[in-house]
Amino acid sequence: MKLFKSADLIRKSKYISRDLSWLRFNYRVLDQAKDPSRTLFDRLRFMSITCSNLDEFFMIRLGSLYNYIDYGKERIDYSGLREMPFRRKLLDFAHRFVNDQSLTYLNELKPQFEKNGFNILRMDELTELELKKADGYFKNTLFPLLTPMVYDSYHGFPLMMNQMLILGVVTRTEAEGEKGQERLTFVQIPQNLSRFFELTRKDKVIFVPIEEIVRANLPKLFRNVDIESANLFRITRNGDFTLEESDDIDVDFIKEIQVGLKTRKKGRVVRLEVEKDASPVLMAVLKERWKIDNGNVFVINSMIDMKGLLQILKHPNFRGKAARQPAPVAPLSLPEGAEDNMFEYLKHHDVLLHHPYNSIDPVVRLLERAAEDPHVLGIKQTIYRLADDSRVTAALLKAAENGKHVSVLFEVKARFDEERNIREGARLEKAGCFVIYGVSKYKTHTKMLMIIRKEGEKVTRYVHLGSGNYNEQTSRIYTDVSLLTTNDVYGHDVSEFFNVITGHSQPDDYEYLITAPKDMRQQLIHLIREEIRNAKKGLPSGIVMKMNSLEDKEMIDEFYKASKAGVPIRFIVRGICCLRPGRAGLSDNIEVRSIVGDYLEHSRMFYFHHGGQPKVYAGSADLMVRSFDRRIEALFLIVNPALKREAINILYFNLKDNQNTYLMREDGAYVRRIPAPDEPVFNVHKEFYHRHYAAVSESSLYDEWLTRADVQTDNAASNEGPPLTAPDFPTDAEMEDAEMEAELATFNSTTEEDLPGGESPQDV
Missing domain, CATH: 3.30.870.10 (Endonuclease Chain A)
Known part of the structure; x- marks a missing residue:
């Protein structure tokens, strides 16, 4: 009775589950991949985004849930469910999504490949000449990079990297006319090569997955043994690490971050993607080794890791075939020609930028000019994410070289950009900039820039405030708003704010912030x-x-x-x-x-x-x-x-x-x-x-x-x-009914061996 009362409470909840809401967001992205009004290349781009999104969801959100499960901590979701029932609910939603994703790829996208000038083919679909070229690529490029890793009583289970494609190969040797013992070996597909080997067939481009080239050439890695099966799989590890930060100013944030990054690379496995009809021997070993059940196993009927589809969009034949982004237009508040003398213009006018419709260039150029301007005394900036070969970093380095005071807060806890920010921060520090690597207990997410310039007898503060990162690449595809101003009130507020994050100031109030x-x-x-x-x-x-x-x-x-x-x-x-x-x-x-x-x-x-x-x-x-x-x-x-x-x-x-x-x-x-x-x-x-x-x-x-x-x-x-969703995608109420049935069944029949991490039935 208690369980059914719980189901009733869930239906009446005032709140939607955060994680289920996120999965519904990814359905909206998948809906873009299904949109027939878009070009095929645009749809492939959205399909790759759904894969990237789902990877992060498993690493961070499901990873976070497993932190609670594995350490026996209580976590009740907004839906009202506790850890294990909520885990099942999340994984059920995710399985439905992955099935829809695969069907979209197979039934709606793949049939259009040929008429759009390309195809993705297996080795057995190549001509004799194409096979020769693919085999040559294996011999000259792939073979030297491959390291078979056997797992048996003499060899420990190898460490497999997060999100790497891996072939699980089951082999058997002949022993005096009888079949020898089965052995399991893992072959990791190189991550530092393109996903596809490219060939030209008349007026079409043929993309051959490199894992298929490796699979076809396995006899060259396993000589004089029988190869019984070779199945492709990929794992996703828990990437949610929490830093135990203290108020001690001597805490070395960078070392803590680096330790966290190492745990991300070898954290608990939260998802196993594997192609259909995988060897029972392989599956038994993987499930036992990583303490996962069928909920964590995703059988992929299409293509494992569709992020690789982006390679097709980057091919010279297809550049520009996706939706073209128009050139940015001039901001309404920045007349043509005013950017040539931004310092003078901003002394009398505020500017509102709306990216990507307005370029981020006015901000970056202002920073570049500040680095060279003899009247600029100092620059203060918060940085969360940067572009590759960032013009922002280059400008700050130039400013330091020119003797200006440069203070930068580099947020080294920006997820998945930690290593880049540590590296870029070290470059600035070496150049003489004052670099703060984050603030104890908090992640600095705000976007602020202040340029201090001496003008006659007074000092003017040029302030930039925004919603987006100082990243020239993402600013072309992210919508953001930002403000450029010399208004004294903003200048005072931002000065006070920088004093807070670089020191121990606690202002009473801000006027505009x-x-x-x-x-x-x-x-x-x-x-x-x-x-x-x-x-x-x-x-x-x-x-x-x-x-x-x-x-x-x-x-x-x-x-x-x-x-x-x-x-x-x-x-x-x-x-x-x-x-x-x-x-x-x-x-x-x-x-x-x-x-x-x-x-x-x-x-x-x-x-x-x-x-x-x-x-x-x-x-x-x-x-x-x-x-x-x-x-x-x-x-x-x-x-x-x-x-x-x-x-x-x-x-x-x-x-x-x-x-x-x-x-x-x-x-x-x-x-x-x-x-x-x-x-x-x-x-x-x-x-x-x-x-x-x-x-x-x-x-x-x-x-x-x-x-x-x-x-x-x-x-x-x-x-x-x-x-929006497929007809069989359930509503919250239907999911809750199914969940309660699952809870009853689990409560009545689950044993400890059925649960990952050894949880007992009463913990469900």
Whole structure:
């Protein structure tokens, strides 16, 4: 009875599971790969992204869950499930996704390869001449890099690297006319080579997976033995390591990071991908060795690790075949020619940049000029992620070489960029820059730059604040907003902020900044409650927010209170959303949408109607527990009236989109928004290239959107498409019913041997 009562509580939960919400986000990315209106090459790009996303999900999110399971710590998900039931639920969702992913590849993408000028072929599909070339590649390039690693009573189980393709080879030797003992050997496919060997067949390009070339040539590695089977597999290890940081200023952050990186390379296996019909001998060894069950095993019917598809897009024959990105346009607030003398222009004007529609070049060039300018005294900057061969690093090195004071906070805890940031920080330190490798207990995620320049008898602070990284590469595909200004208030706030993160200063208040972990959550709640008070008084009220993720329970509860008070709320959330919109009596006035398309929506913007005098913030923070409590973040108030109108227009255009938008239903599922019959097509990823002052001045979030009733998340709404996921993809309620059945079955029949890590049935 207790279990069924638990199922009822789960159905009534006010919150959506963070991890299940993330998996639904990856479905929206997969939906782009299914879109027949896109070119095949565009669809392959999205398919590779779904694979990359899923890799990170298993490494970090499932890895984090296993940290709780393996160490016996309690973790109750937003859905209400404890560790082991939630693990099963997550893996069930993931299996459904991978099956859909494989079917999309096999049935929708692969049949189009030939007519688009290429194909992916096995060795037995090659001509005799092509086989000769492939065998030559094996002999000259692959063979010297291969190291067979046998596993038997004389040889220990080899360490296998995370996400590396591996062939598990079962062999047998003849012994006096009888079959000898089976032996298992592992052959790791080189990671430092291209995934495909390329051939030309008439007017087509043939891509041969290098693992197939190795498989066909295994007799050259295993001489005078019988090869019974050779199966390809790939493992994903737990990549979620937690640093035990202290307040001791002598703690060596870099050594801690480096230790963590080593654990990532040999952490617990959380996923095994293997091709179908794999050898029972191989599977028995792998499952026993890594203490995994069938839930962790993903039988792949298509292609293991589809990230390799990006090689096709980079081939000279197909460059430009994916969706072409238009050239950036000039910012509305930066007239043509003004960039030639940015120092002079910024003394009198603020500039709002909206990337990638506006290039990041004005920021990078300003930094490069500052490095050479004899009047510049110093540069201070926070760095989270950088591009390869970064112009930002080069400019900072040049500034130090020219005798300027350069202070840089390099966040060495930026996931998957730790090694790069340690390396780049060391280069700057060697050049004489003052480098801080993160702040104890917190991850510095904020994006800030300040250039201090002596101008006559005064010093002017040139400030850049943004939502995106100082990365010239990702700025071309991530949507972000940033501000360039010499306004003294921003300058004072940013100076105080740098004193906080480089020293021990604790300022009372900022005027234009809201920061975490200081009091960001409290200040945002205060702004929400102002809207509640206005709504209760019958005054205009409204909230529009754009972010990557919405997960913090305290914030969600405040939004529910605002909805009950009659405040219209519109969220544009790209990924995780733990809030349930449209639930009667709880969130009737809340709408959630997600935009997934040509660009990755990365900007964070927060609009409060504020009695008709809107307050608009932008910055680095999502509404997540980690952003408020475990990160150093900053939101900046946009005070310039013209720039505020631009920011409002950005939100307005996002709400108006009907080509890349998915509407979230109360049960957590998403449906694609389809234009009404009389509604003009509006693609937000194209319209920003044609934006003009007239459009900006005409935008009004309150009049046009906060009072609208025709954009609903009801499944019968005329502007919704069919449900996004496959017909057999269950709703939350169906999953909960199945989960409770599984719990009962597990409770009645599970033995310790069935559970990874040796958990007992009562721990489920």
